[in-house]
Amino acid sequence: MGVMDRSRSWAVALAGIAVGCAAGLALAFTGTVHAPAALAQFAGAEKSAGTSEGPQLGAGSAPDADVGGGGGVHSRFAILAREASPGVVNVHTSKTVVQQFPDLGPFGDLFGGLFDRRFGGGPRSPQGQPEPRRFTVPSLGSGFVISEDGLIVTNYHVVEEVDKLEIVFVDGTHSDAEVVGTDPKTDIALVRAKEKRAYTALRLGDSAALLPGDWVIAVGNPFGLDHTVTAGIVSATGRDIGQGPYDDYIQTDAAINPGNSGGPLLNIAGEVVGINTAINPQANTIGFAVPINMAKEILPQLEQGKQVVRGWLGVGVQPVTAELADALHLETQQGALIRQVTPKGPAAKAGLERRDVILRFGDKPIEKMRELPRAVAATAPGTKVELEVVRDGKHLKKTIEVGKLEEETAKVERGEKGAPSDDTGSTAFGFDITDGEGGAQITNVYPGGPGESAGLEVGDVIKEVDRKPVDGALDAENKLRAARDKTLLVIEREGSSLLVVVKRSK
Structure with missing residues (x-):
């Protein structure tokens, strides 16, 4: 796709504790393939909530109805959380980060002592510059088991470029793990725990059956607080939060925090209906989950270690x-x-x-x-x-x-050979464009986005991007795609030229 529509522009923070992790679109679509044995049960037509095989808890019952069990009286939420907990895991990762020091140029000798005192000394280049330092940075996320042989679903941004991956279960035991397959475009990853043990797989539900107002439960590892359970309702479905053309998020007011990324969103039948992924950092009760039906379409390919077709x-x-x-x-x-x-x-x-x-x-x-x-x-x-x-x-x-x-x-559609992209051109700066007289005319400015913050208006004609003349919308898209995160635009408005600095969306 090219220029995309966004009626709202959200500041979305990926809900994972990590340094430098970000969920990464050309017009690309998921194909359907035959599922291998381990995931065959998840492929094909979906079942409505409460109709999957396995023990049911009465999807039609009120969640606050008292249910006896464990020597006391507990809510249905408590029963669901207890039954799901063996299948919910903490994902511990670490990656190596290289710290680059600024180039001191001819002042290397003058300020070298300052860096020695601040950073404890270390190797230096012949020009007196501190050599790059390497740090191991830990990160936390969540996940859930989907097969008896240890396959676990989590978010791509939780395991992106990690050096070490470890799974921690509810009983405190640990297992090394390996990444089986990833799909950055939907922020989904499949990993496999290596420990030989009995795995409790969670049942996958039908996210298409969800309605606003349905009860849901989020289980995960927020801020390292393992197996935290929060409850709420589905606030909306089909949300577009500006992460790419596949945006189809479930919005929920069940509390989701950094570290919940990759954990399950459960319906009242105890089935996974979503993968907790993102939050709006300016709100307390706005979280987003990838619909589980989207994951079902690509999990068979990920299990085979293939790139998603x-x-x-x-x-x-x-x-x-x-x-x-x-x-x-x-x-x-x-x-x-x-x-x-x-x-x-x-x-x-x-x-x-x-x-x-x-x-x-x-x-x-x-x-x-x-x-x-x-x-x-x-x-x-x-x-x-x-x-x-x-x-x-x-x-x-x-x-x-x-x-x-x-x-x-894909390279062509990302603009490397002249075609427009989905979310890296004008849309990344918060506006849509079309061919205009002597440049590219802005046709839409996203409310709350960087373009609006910079004062851009519908009807403005972009004449230059970073001091380079613009020849139509396609040329502008390519230049915006290659531009810096803060780029200088020359625009024409009502016969006058204006210089505007606009920031790229994060």
């Missing part, structure tokens, strides 16, 4: 604004507006054109632009899909064969 449409899309709907004579603002078609790509071969609006992908209606990548993500490359599009006021049917995103294609 994704599809490719070969289009850049943008939301349909009121102004665009009026200009294109569209009846509604629904759908995904094609702003460019990659030559010889699947969309070009299917006869799609710029200014077409995709209203349906297969049997899935596309009401908002962001729904298109999620729909295609569930489609295997090579699948033929019928599209419903609007062109010049007429509804057309087009059949497209979803392509496979190769690494070279």
